[in-house]
Amino acid sequence: MKINRSSTRLLTGLMLASMLLSACGGGEAAPEASPSAVATASPQPSERPEPSPTKAPPVRQLSGLTGLPVQEGSLTRPLAVMINNAPAARPQSGISEADVLYEVLAEGGITRLIAIFQSHTGVVKIGPVRSIRPYLIDLGESYGAVTVHAGGSPAAYAILQRQKKADMDEIGNAGAYFWRDKERKAPHNLYSNTAKLLEGAEKLGYSDSIEVPSYVFTDPDYLPTEGAAAAELKVHYLLQSYTVGYKYDTERRTYARLVNGKAHLDLNNNNPVEAANIMVIGADHKVLDDIGRLQIDVELGGEALLFQRGTVISGKWARKPDDMIRFVKNDGTEALMYPGITHVLIVPNSPSFASHVEYTAASTPE
Numbered sequence: 001m002k003i004n005r006s007s008t009r010l011l012t013g014l015m016l017a018s019m020l021l022s023a024c025g026g027g028e029a030a031p032e033a034s035p036s037a038v039a040t041a042s043p044q045p046s047e048r049p050e051p052s053p054t055k056a057p058p059v060r061q062l063s064g065l066t067g068l069p070v071q072e073g074s075l076t077r078p079l080a081v082m083i084n085n086a087p088a089a090r091p092q093s094g095i096s097e098a099d100v101l102y103e104v105l106a107e108g109g110i111t112r113l114i115a116i117f118q119s120h121t122g123v124v125k126i127g128p129v130r131s132i133r134p135y136l137i138d139l140g141e142s143y144g145a146v147t148v149h150a151g152g153s154p155a156a157y158a159i160l161q162r163q164k165k166a167d168m169d170e171i172g173n174a175g176a177y178f179w180r181d182k183e184r185k186a187p188h189n190l191y192s193n194t195a196k197l198l199e200g201a202e203k204l205g206y207s208d209s210i211e212v213p214s215y216v217f218t219d220p221d222y223l224p225t226e227g228a229a230a231a232e233l234k235v236h237y238l239l240q241s242y243t244v245g246y247k248y249d250t251e252r253r254t255y256a257r258l259v260n261g262k263a264h265l266d267l268n269n270n271n272p273v274e275a276a277n278i279m280v281i282g283a284d285h286k287v288l289d290d291i292g293r294l295q296i297d298v299e300l301g302g303e304a305l306l307f308q309r310g311t312v313i314s315g316k317w318a319r320k321p322d323d324m325i326r327f328v329k330n331d332g333t334e335a336l337m338y339p340g341i342t343h344v345l346i347v348p349n350s351p352s353f354a355s356h357v358e359y360t361a362a363s364t365p366e
Contacts, residue, residue, distance in 0.1 A: 065116065065215065066339060067339035067340070070119045077201065078117060078143045080143060084112070084127070093266065101273070102115075103235075107294060121194050124193050125268055132151070139298055144211060146201045150171055215342070224309050224311045228313075228361070236357070237347065247363050255274060280304065283300070302317060304316055
């Protein structure tokens with residue numbers, strides 16, 4: 001009889017089973033079976049899942065005026081807004097969000113602020129807006145900015161009209177882009193915002209393709225190795241009600257601005273008006289008429305002090321054609337700015353530059 005392999009396996013199985021049963025019955029230990037090799041499957045390489053594509057985070061532009069990433073939108077043509085600084089106009093709106101803030105004399109001992117806006121395009125309220133003078137046009141244009149104002153001196157209007165400047169005048173070509181706040185009395189109640197002003201600049205045909213100069217910045221963690229300690233400073237103009245102070249905050253690494261000894265706050269958000277860099281510069285001032293209108297030389301250069309990170313260095317300010325004011329150290333090199341806002345305070349050279357500014361190594365207690 002022919003036996004196939006399956007039958008052989010069956011017979012073998014039956015014989016083993018009977019042997020086991022007899023062993024159990026007789027009490028004898030069954031012989032141990034020799035271990036057989038257990039076949040193991042060799043591991044197969046597993047396929048690595050392809051990583052799902054991820055979107056790279058958007059590369060944000062760096063502002064050439066602050067050295068900081070632009071928080072919203074993209075960089076536009078700057079706006080140079082003339083801000084009223086009379087006591088009745090304080091606190092102002094929007095000035096804590098300006099990339100650069102100037103303070104300079106107008107007439108009669110009052111000062112005016114020039115706020116340069118570029119990296120913040122969502123400033124909801126700016127002002128109160130005031131009139132313009134020839135040197136204010138010059139300072140705003142040094143940033144390639146559209147000049148924003150309400151009225152101006154005859155000399156300023158002559159420049160605007162003769163040279164066809166890019167300007168937005170509330171009482172001239174751009175009234176629709178301003179409004180009056182009923183909570184304040186005129187002329188301290190005229191406002192606008194970045195959205196309206198940028199819309200107006202586009203409607204008026206002012207090109208956005210314009211070269212804007214940049215400061216040169218240093219590492220924010222770099223500690224100054226030059227100069228003297230200066231945790232607090234005061235700048236005196238001509239009137240007691242325009243005494244400006246700054247106190248250095250080591251945690252914020254900025255100087256907080258004070259006016260007549262009180263913190264200067266932004267009415268929009270109650271934020272402090274502060275700066276990472278403060279330039280105090282001396283310029284020649286000349287009275288032009290009985291009203292007290294001034295001619296201020298913002299091109300020649302002169303003495304200057306630069307306050308940063310709780311220190312001060314002395315040097316010169318300089319300005320090339322079509323460029324903004326820069327601080328030049330005594331070795332002839334341009335000073336590096338710290339990322340953040342820069343304030344520029346222009347004071348008269350007479351009776352002396354030094355008579356308008358004082359500073360101390362330590363802050364006085366509150």
